Amino acid sequence: MTAQTPPTETERLPADAAGLDRAAALLGAGGLVAIPTETVYGLAVDAGDDAAVARLYQAKGRPAFNPLIVHVADAEQARALVEMPPDAARLAQAVWPGALTLVLPIRPDAGVSPLVTAGLETLGVRVPAHPVARDLLRRTGPLAAPSANPSGQVSPTTPAHVLAGLSGRIAAVLDGGPCTVGVESTIVGFLPDPVLLRAGGIPAETLEAALGAPLSEAGAEGQPAAPGQLASHYAPRGSLRLNATGAEPGEVLLGFGPVAGDLTLSARGDLVEAAATLFARLHDLNAMAADRIAVAPVPETGLGRAINDRLRRAAAPR
Numbered sequence: 594m595t596a597q598t599p600p601t602e603t604e605r606l607p608a609d610a611a612g613l614d615r616a617a618a619l620l621g622a623g624g625l626v627a628i629p630t631e632t633v634y635g636l637a638v639d640a641g642d643d644a645a646v647a648r649l650y651q652a653k654g655r656p657a658f659n660p661l662i663v664h665v666a667d668a669e670q671a672r673a674l675v676e677m678p679p680d681a682a683r684l685a686q687a688v689w690p691g692a693l694t695l696v697l698p699i700r701p702d703a704g705v706s707p708l709v710t711a712g713l714e715t716l717g718v719r720v721p722a723h724p725v726a727r728d729l730l731r732r733t734g735p736l737a738a739p740s741a742n743p744s745g746q747v748s749p750t751t752p753a754h755v756l757a758g759l760s761g762r763i764a765a766v767l768d769g770g771p772c773t774v775g776v777e778s779t780i781v782g783f784l785p786d787p788v789l790l791r792a793g794g795i796p797a798e799t800l801e802a803a804l805g806a807p808l809s810e811a812g813a814e815g816q817p818a819a820p821g822q823l824a825s826h827y828a829p830r831g832s833l834r835l836n837a838t839g840a841e842p843g844e845v846l847l848g849f850g851p852v853a854g855d856l857t858l859s860a861r862g863d864l865v866e867a868a869a870t871l872f873a874r875l876h877d878l879n880a881m882a883a884d885r886i887a888v889a890p891v892p893e894t895g896l897g898r899a900i901n902d903r904l905r906r907a908a909a910p911r
């Protein structure tokens with residue numbers, strides 16, 4: 594019933610002009626390409642392409658839509674995506690290009706898929722220091738990239754690691770050699786004061802020196818600072834009833850596959866399409882002023898787990 598992405602032969606691309614051109618072409622066509630950064634290999638997609646981001650979650654087997662880091666070629670590209678308060682600009686100036694991700698308010702015209710932010714109003718951005726990554730980013734524009742490993746497994750620091758986990762599930766790996774940093778980027782959020790969200794490749798002391806002030810620390814590593822945000826933001830204004838096979842009087846039915854609905858996540862029951870359209874459909878329901886929403890069952894397999902996780906959060910009492 595659900596279309597699976599057919600296995601692909603994963604290309605291993607050298608980091609020369611031809612390899613970079615090929616990687617850029619694959620990414621431009623919505624492909625998934627593992628790219629070297631100085632921290633770990635990232636699994637990159639065009640940050641504005643909903644369907645490509647959905648396929649990325651599928652390839653990684655991520656059970657939930659965790660927000661993704663967007664990689665850009667320089668600070669100017671970052672400023673086109675996010676608001677940069679003075680403390681953030683200070684950190685960017687001191688560390689970029691480098692292993693620092695800044696979580697900042699996203700601009701309304703950023704052109705980033707809502708699947709990248711998992712519905713948050715903030716976006717994690719960084720300028721990687723790896724010369725191959727920067728060359729590629731100048732050709733492609735912003736790329737969303739989590740670490741290039743299946744969900745729950747160790748982050749890859751060589752092309753061989755990437756292939757061990759994802760061969761046949763991604764279009765290509767761009768070979769930039771082993772990663773020099775080897776641990777993920779340090780993540781700093783702003784509430785509005787700078788907060789360390791994840792320890793990583795840049796020591797907190799370096800950041801504190803640039804800020805001229807101590808950094809406070811958030812709770813769980815790399816988790817959104819206020820987990821409640823995930824539950825409420827992008828939840829439609831109406832209430833949700835899940836696993837509905839039909840609408841009760843007064844309900845608007847969001848369909849999937851054989852459950853047609855007033856509107857649908859995917860008429861053909863395709864989980865990739867459903868993930869790519871999920872946030873747009875929730876927006877549509879708001880535009881329709883639906884206050885009672887019934888949602889068709891979505892299978893709890895593959896991307897369906899992430900979709901259901903998101904729907905359960907949206908259905909949670911607020």
Ligand code: TXA
Binds near residue numbers: 634778
């Ligand atoms: O070094 C790195 O950061 C690597 C390379 C590829 O750049 N990427 C990486 O991505 O480690 P990933 O997806 O494995 O981890 C991203 C972390 C997640 O823990 C996520 O929760 C957090 O960043 N994150 C991203 N956007 C966020 C946001 N808007 N608010 C809070 N946390 C965010």
Ligand code: MG
Binds near residue numbers: 739740748
């Ligand atoms: Mg990771």
